[in-house]
Amino acid sequence: MPIIQHADQEFHVSHEEEEKLNQFQLITAFPDEDLPQVIKLLRNHTWQLEPALSRYFDGNWRENLEQPPVPARPPTPITREDTPRSATPFVVTQSGLVPRLPIVKKLPIDYKERFQYIGLNKRNEEFSTHPALFVLLLLPRIILKLGMGILAVLWSIISFGFNTEGAKEDKVSRLPAMPDEKYSEIEDDLDALLGENSELGPLISKDSFNQTFDKCEGGFKYMLFICLGNISSEEAEKVDVNSQRFVKHILNDPSTLDILKENSDNLLVYMRTAQSSEMWSIAKQFKIKYTPECLLIGNVLNSADSMGGITRMSVLARLKMGSLRKFQNSLKVAMDKFNPEMVVNRSEQEELKLARQIKQMQDQAFEESLKKDRIKEEERQRAEEEARAAEELALKKEHEIAVYKTVEDLQWLHLCTKLIVSPEETQDSNARGSLQFRTPDGKRLIRKFSGDCTLKEIYHIVKCHLFLDTMSSKQEDILKSLKLKISAMKNDDEKLSFKSGDYTDEKVMDSAQEIVLQMIDDELCKWYKNEEDYEFDVDFELVSPFPRYRVPYDDSIVVRNTPQLWPNGSMLVEYLVSDSDDE
Incomplete structure (x- = not known):
């Protein structure tokens, strides 16, 4: 019986209880200091994992671990009718009889190391190498072998006397004590035993035990588990003759191959030799002692470790291998017994799978609909942002x-204010000339200019008269035109100047010359912050008709040096028409 040590405590558990404790630790990963309480928890639940795990994950599992003693009660008298005639491997539930079958478990990831130690803690190396312990471990085995040898000699004397030339029976091969690191793969063993063109090889699953386990558990398929002895050893005494015969004469028989092929959709064959570490570990789990061994495994309702019964991978039958007929009959009987349940389970699984696929398709369609709506919403927001940006840009422009x-x-x-503050005439009458300008609408402007006046200044003076819409050179007329222009700009929605409440029409018209000039300067300083000189642009040309001469818009030429204009000249105002105006 394994002994689990923790600090100064020792816990005596059975092998099955030790396996349950290891499974509980693998699932919960509880710390080492909780080991005594975990063992109490499992004992309180009679080493059943499901209620113990449920209690553990509740969070308050440490409370009430010490159960009160159960009061003694008088024994219930058992009548002859109440006495069970025989033990039954079934548990009665509301749904009927649920069989109690051996449970099959997957190999742990560290199965190679797991089968080398007993309990949760490894043995003390110093203690394990003690000579006395080594002797104590070997002594029962030596005594057992001596006793078996003596019994074998006595049996041979009784049966055959001392004559050793009689027929020698085939010995039964036991499971090896340890796996062989140099074992050969089952494919190579079958090729050596049956030939490369054998039909049995393709029927053997090449997946690992855990992979085959998952396929059979998830798909509700049968697993034909076959544990063989050494069938390919070069040493004759190490060859398992029974395993070779089972493979050659039973499994490789055409009728057996037909059965395996017929059920290939719902039956997976997992066959390995016990020399491999994986098969050896599984054989230890199944407590297999001799080879060959053949088990039928399936995912069926099992009442073991469960009150109501749930589907678990279980050993359905241990198949007979004495002859071809016995093997085939036992396989068919076992499959016929559980086929209705397996078919129902597969049908329910297909229905669940179909429902899951429909739900997945619905979820996918819903996600796609949400994605389309999200894209539409993003496009709408993008369009709104672009429209808002375009509107802001248009307003800004x-x-x-x-x-x-x-x-x-x-x-x-x-x-235009310079027309008021700058006198038109000079004292020297010989230094001035008279120029006449005609507009396309018939208006005429006659004004005297100094000989040092540039042609560009002449353009500006003409533009000022056109801008004020007056052809008079009198200061009072120009001042009145300035006041009217200020009022017009104030009332023009396309212009931004003179919008203050102080610039009423009455106040502007009644203001003196100095106030009007100050109004203009204040508004210009408000809207024009650039210290550089403003570059004026005119939208007309001055043309002398006879002979035709276009007056250049030049600041370097004075009127005195222009014979077409000096001292007396007549010019026409011709407006420039741009391409946009034509359109």
């Missing part, structure tokens, strides 16, 4: 145009 036109009008208005 419109404002910039309004500012530009406002500044342009204020600059011309400021330039």
Whole structure:
């Protein structure tokens, strides 16, 4: 019986209880200091994992571990009718009889190391290498072998006397004490035993035991588990003759191959030799002592370790291998017994799978619908943002145009003030000339200029008269036109200047010359912050008709040096027409 040591405590458990404790530790990964309490928890639940795990994950599992003693009660008299005639491997539930079958478990990841130790803690190396312990371990085995040898000699004397030339029976091969690291694969063993063209090889599953286990458990398929002895050893005494005969004369028989092929969709064959570490570990789990051994495994309702019975991978039958007929009959009987349950389980699984697929398709369609709605919403938001940005850009551009036109009008208005403050005539009458200008609508402007006046200044003076819409050179007329222009700009929605409440029409018209000039300067400083000189632009040309001469817009040429204009000249105002105006 295994002994689990923890600090100064010792716990005596059976092999099955030790396996349950290892499974509990693998699932919960409880710390080492909780080992005594975990053992109490498992004992309180009679070493049943399901209720113990449920209690552990509740969070308050450490409470009430010490169960109160159960009061003694008088024994219930058992009558002859109440006495069970025989033990039954079934548990009665509301759904009927649920068989109690041996449970099959997957190999742990560390199965190679797991079968080398007993309990949760490894043995003390110093204690395990003690000579006395080694002798104590070997002594029962030596005594057992001596006793078996003596019994074998006595049996031979009784049966055959001392004559050793009689027929020698085939010995039964036992499971090896340890796996062989140099074992050969089952495919190579079958090729050596049956030939490379054998039909049995393709029917053997090449997956590991855990992979085959998952396929059979998830798909509700049978697993034909076959544990063989050494069938390919070069040493004759190590060859398992029974395993060779079972493979050659039973498994490789055409009728057996037909049965395996017929059930290949619902039956997986897992066959290995016991020399491999994987098969050896599984054989230890199944407590197999001799080879060959054949088991039928399936995922069926099992009442073991469960009150109501749940589907578990279980050993359905230990197949007979004495002859071909016995093997085939036992296989058919076992499969016929559990086929209805397996078919129902597969049908339910297919229904669940179909329902899961439908649910997945519905979820996928819902996700795609959400994705499309999200894309539409993003496109709508993007369109709104683009429209908002375009609107803001248009407003900004419109404002910039309004500012530009406002500044342009204020600059011309400021330039018009020079018509008032600058005298038209000079004291030297020989230094001035008279120029006449005609507009396309028939208006005429006659103004005297100094000989040092540039042609560009002449353009500006003509533009100021056109801007104020007056052809008079009198200061009072020009001042009145300035006041009217200020009122017009104030009432123009496309212009931004003179919008203050102080600039009423009455106040502007009644203001003196100095106040009007100050109004213009204040508005210009408000809207034009650039310290550089403003570059004026005119939208007309001055042309002398006879002979035709276009007056250049030049600041370097004075009128005295222009014979076409000096001292007396007549010019026409021709407006320039841009391409956009034509369109």
